[in-house]
Amino acid sequence: MGTYLRCKIGLGQFSGEVAVQSATASGEEFSLFVDDECVDCDRSLEQESPVDGWIRVEVLAEEGELLLVQLPGQTFENGRTVTVRRTQVEQRSPQEKV
Numbered sequence: 169m170g171t172y173l174r175c176k177i178g179l180g181q182f183s184g185e186v187a188v189q190s191a192t193a194s195g196e197e198f199s200l201f202v203d204d205e206c207v208d209c210d211r212s213l214e215q216e217s218p219v220d221g222w223i224r225v226e227v228l229a230e231e232g233e234l235l236l237v238q239l240p241g242q243t244f245e246n247g248r249t250v251t252v253r254r255t256q257v258e259q260r261s262p263q264e265k266v
Contacts, residue, residue: 172222
């Protein structure tokens with residue numbers, strides 16, 4: 169079991185890499201590239217559009233409905249940590265690999 173954040177996943181620029189998009193608790197979007205081993209997809213990736221999926225995160229702190237999580241890579245906007253809502257995160261076992 170691991171902690172996963174809901175996100176959109178698309179193809180990366182290189183083999184073994186995916187593009188990830190999600191949002192912070194305040195609604196600000198962020199994006200990053202990560203190794204495809206860090207994500208689970210609800211369906212297979214297509215060239216054209218991102219698919220619903222999950223990115224593995226580590227919870228660093230909790231306060232009420234907010235979680236400070238560390239991402240497996242650096243975002244373009246916010247570094248490696250973001251604050252998200254508890255409802256955006258699930259405990260789950262890895263499923264389908266990209």
